[in-house]
Amino acid sequence: MKIDIHTHTKKCKSGDAPTREISPADFCETILSTEVRIVAITNHNVFELSQFEEIETRLGEAAQVWPGIELDILDDGSRGHLLVIVSPKLAKEFSAAVGELAENSTPDSFTATIEDVLKKFDALNPLYVAHYKQKKPNLSEEVLKVLLSRTKKPECVIKEVTNSISAGIYISHGHSSIYGSDIHDWAKYEELSLDLPDLRLPVDSFEHFCLLLKKDTTTINTVLDRKTPEELVLRPFDDGSMLTIKAFNDINVFFGPKGTGKTCILKAIAKHYTENGIDARVYKSASDNLDDIFDTKGKSLAINLNAHDINYCTDEIKALRGASEVAVTGLGKFANYFRVTNTSKNASKILLKDIDPEEVGSAKHEFTEFNVAVKTTADFIKFLADNPSVKKELDDEELTDVTRILSGLLERLSKREWSSFSDWKEVVLLNSAIKAFRKEIERKTGKPAKPTTTGFRDYAMNRIMIEVNAAKIVKSVDTVIPMRTELVGSLGLNKGDLQFLSEFKFQSGAVSDGALSSLTVVKKIPQKKFVNCVRNILKHAYADDLFQHISELNAIEDVENIKTVLELLLFKRYFALGGQPYTPSSGESSMVMLQKELGTDKEVYILDEPERSLGNEYISDVIVPLIKERARAGKKVFISTHDANIAVRTLPYSSVYRCHGQAGYKTYIGNPFTNNLVNRDDMADQLDWKKISMRTLEGGEEAFGERGKIYGNN
Amino acid sequence: METIKATVENLDDKYFIKIKTGDEEISIPISDDKPNEVKSAFNKIITRIKSGEFQIKLDEVRDDLFSQVANEYLIQLNREIQEVRGEMKQYGLV
Numbered sequence: 001m002k003i004d005i006h007t008h009t010k011k012c013k014s015g016d017a018p019t020r021e022i023s024p025a026d027f028c029e030t031i032l033s034t035e036v037r038i039v040a041i042t043n044h045n046v047f048e049l050s051q052f053e054e055i056e057t058r059l060g061e062a063a064q065v066w067p068g069i070e071l072d073i074l075d076d077g078s079r080g081h082l083l084v085i086v087s088p089k090l091a092k093e094f095s096a097a098v099g100e101l102a103e104n105s106t107p108d109s110f111t112a113t114i115e116d117v118l119k120k121f122d123a124l125n126p127l128y129v130a131h132y133k134q135k136k137p138n139l140s141e142e143v144l145k146v147l148l149s150r151t152k153k154p155e156c157v158i159k160e161v162t163n164s165i166s167a168g169i170y171i172s173h174g175h176s177s178i179y180g181s182d183i184h185d186w187a188k189y190e191e192l193s194l195d196l197p198d199l200r201l202p203v204d205s206f207e208h209f210c211l212l213l214k215k216d217t218t219t220i221n222t223v224l225d226r227k228t229p230e231e232l233v234l235r236p237f238d239d240g241s242m243l244t245i246k247a248f249n250d251i252n253v254f255f256g257p258k259g260t261g262k263t264c265i266l267k268a269i270a271k272h273y274t275e276n277g278i279d280a281r282v283y284k285s286a287s288d289n290l291d292d293i294f295d296t297k298g299k300s301l302a303i304n305l306n307a308h309d310i311n312y313c314t315d316e317i318k319a320l321r322g323a324s325e326v327a328v329t330g331l332g333k334f335a336n337y338f339r340v341t342n343t344s345k346n347a348s349k350i351l352l353k354d355i356d357p358e359e360v361g362s363a364k365h366e367f368t369e370f371n372v373a374v375k376t377t378a379d380f381i382k383f384l385a386d387n388p389s390v391k392k393e394l395d396d397e398e399l400t401d402v403t404r405i406l407s408g409l410l411e412r413l414s415k416r417e418w419s420s421f422s423d424w425k426e427v428v429l430l431n432s433a434i435k436a437f438r439k440e441i442e443r444k445t446g447k448p449a450k451p452t453t454t455g456f457r458d459y460a461m462n463r464i465m466i467e468v469n470a471a472k473i474v475k476s477v478d479t480v481i482p483m484r485t486e487l488v489g490s491l492g493l494n495k496g497d498l499q500f501l502s503e504f505k506f507q508s509g510a511v512s513d514g515a516l517s518s519l520t521v522v523k524k525i526p527q528k529k530f531v532n533c534v535r536n537i538l539k540h541a542y543a544d545d546l547f548q549h550i551s552e553l554n555a556i557e558d559v560e561n562i563k564t565v566l567e568l569l570l571f572k573r574y575f576a577l578g579g580q581p582y583t584p585s586s587g588e589s590s591m592v593m594l595q596k597e598l599g600t601d602k603e604v605y606i607l608d609e610p611e612r613s614l615g616n617e618y619i620s621d622v623i624v625p626l627i628k629e630r631a632r633a634g635k636k637v638f639i640s641t642h643d644a645n646i647a648v649r650t651l652p653y654s655s656v657y658r659c660h661g662q663a664g665y666k667t668y669i670g671n672p673f674t675n676n677l678v679n680r681d682d683m684a685d686q687l688d689w690k691k692i693s694m695r696t697l698e699g700g701e702e703a704f705g706e707r708g709k710i711y712g713n714n
Numbered sequence: 715m716e717t718i719k720a721t722v723e724n725l726d727d728k729y730f731i732k733i734k735t736g737d738e739e740i741s742i743p744i745s746d747d748k749p750n751e752v753k754s755a756f757n758k759i760i761t762r763i764k765s766g767e768f769q770i771k772l773d774e775v776r777d778d779l780f781s782q783v784a785n786e787y788l789i790q791l792n793r794e795i796q797e798v799r800g801e802m803k804q805y806g807l808v
Contacts, residue, residue: 327749328753328756330752331742331747331783331787332746334744334783334786335744335745338783338786356790358793359797359800360797361797361801450786451790452790453794454787454794456756456759456791456794456795456798459753459756460756460759460760460794460798463760464807468807542757542758542760542761543757544750
């Protein structure tokens, strides 16, 4: 949520750019396309009530609009600009006051003194925002002094500067500062709004904002308590002493000199949540185990080949390894049959023996097809009857119609299934009878019977199945598996994203990349031999030497461990930048580890000195935004830190300061909004949050220098 | 369907069924049980099935024993070739 306390909707003065003009509709559309949710309209020396009211109506609950004006102040020979902003509830009174003040003048000719302003507006409890220093034309220090001394609410006088850096610097020197867009061209507002101040605490109204400016403790605590704080009773220390802290589902920071027990507190917090069944562990910078965490050696690496439409080929491999040659019928049997004339009278009466066996394959196939059709149709009828979506889409009559047609089809298919089954079995029975009679007559007469087969069918089918199985295996190992890419984290704007790549490749028989490892216990040489053997088997499926290749396959070392094509899979895993392998330094490892921790979705994050090994820029640009994002999502973030970028720039809802003095350890609890830290054991013992932070934290002064990005504190 | 002619040939008192298909000659020994030679012939026949449907017909059926044997053998072989071709279709091999 951002705030813009300085906008223009009209070209009022002759020097104003025409691009400041914007209609109420376009104004609302533009504001709502940004993160700005509080906006003040501050035209030069003009306030147009009707326009304000139209904007207020159009924005509704989506954003707050505050009435205001940018006045030309001419006082004591000094000319400067002063924004006067009031509560929307007082828009009419404000409009009347502006009317009286600007009577008999044009926006170009208008000037007023501070006295005039106080006289007309101070009763409306306004927010005064004075152009300051580099923000031209600025009010002089003298004129500001007068304003501060004469207004009823000096806490509502803020200095407007040019940007966040200036605001931070002035804030660190004790000046309430803010900056607004002072928009000159609405076409650029969306981009410009990105740099506007964020509101760390939710602001309900103009009055609420003024209370927050006043650092009203009750108001601040009420706002903080919206985050459903939880009281944690901990025993973090060896002496068993108890520590009670208020934990927010936001950022909770622990800071103070080394050796004051911050890590012990974090461990106690982790224990507390773990005992309550919540996943919580203390994250410590661990740059040396990035390889373990990402399992670069692939110890736990797994892949589901079915997800890539790859057949595991379990049956095919088993069949190929167990394949053996099928015998054929010797032609001597045919010759014997024709050589000997069977003179047995009884045998001559049995004509069945002379019938040629019939082809059985096509009859069997026809039955199989009808069988599948019957089963599929029956299943579909059942599906229609049971499926709630079908019932929603079809009314009873339609469902009955569909079911009737399908039931008719099922009945016809069933009849064909039975008739084809009968035809198939008829052929089987006939062939079986022919074979049995021939065998029996041969046995009784001692004369050879006519062979029932040349053996070609079985021989050919055996070879065909070897070809089919080998082809399936080759198809599987020739499948390209897409590389698995995992974002590890950002290494900053210059280097970009560090990725973790998992490359899978089947041993095709020609892969010799030494960086690839076998995914299973099967070694790379047997893998290679196996695939080459299978390719040879496929190539020689109808060659005389086929079974030599099958013997070679079975002679491969550890071949018994190759049960599926998974055992033929190779992999390599590595970190990469821009697709090229990259070995992150220990600092970079720390960066991405922390990002990974914060990128994991959980309720509680406990970070112990996350800044270790990290550069300031990286903490500011990557880590701080990530921490804030987790807090915005309502997660509990506990951080022990010595880094001001984290402790200050995240504006924690809770700051716990631990120190050690002659009287022993002390724990102070507070927040940046009230700007104080209160001793848990002595409420009268209070410290200034800002001063302690600046003194204790590394980079404290610099952090305050840039804190102007965030409003609601000074 | 293509018909491939076969003949019964006698070489040094050994009888063979000779099937001429394209440039290749398939030879099946009749008078001796030589399973490896039969298998080798079968391998060629399977390969030939992939090229198109066919049947093998004995050029001349005589009354002698080996002609009778060859004729009977080819009748059965033709039936099995058709069956195998049907199976190959199922597996998408033809």
